[in-house]
Amino acid sequence: MPSRAEPYDAATVLAAIESCFATIEILEPRFIDQNALDPLSARADLGMHGGLVVGAPIAAWRPEMFATQQVVLTENGLTICEATGSNPGGTDLIRLLVELANTDVVRAAGGIQAGEVVTTGSWTGALFAAPGARIVARFAGFPPVEVNFGRD
16 A cells, blocks of 8 residues: 555555454563653653564454454463453554554555554553463464563
8 A cells, every 4th residue: 555645445455455463562661660651752662562473364354353352362371361352442443554554654654565564453451471471362263373482
């Protein structure tokens, strides 16, 4: 979806999506107490983003499934979070993608390129794992995605 003057609509954005993935975002705050940050400093810290673990793609998905999307997050085999339809940006993920595609920042960057992975927000909130933890996210209808953290 290259930069263009005419805004993208939901149908065009939906048609541009090749597949859908479950992911785990790795949080890596650069400040000692990320909870004490003002909004501008949090943005400067890239929202604590340190990396993204991308699961296997699925092609058979539909936008309406996210209203009731269930996720179970485990740490070392123990459930630490269960949620349904819990994206803080709302469950209309196509709306979020349309808003993103039409932002001045994306336009200035040349648009969204084929093959790029775009995330739409957390379904479990910011949870921090212990060193050595194995984290597995199971979203209904998606293959599990996991990450193993080494020890400090």
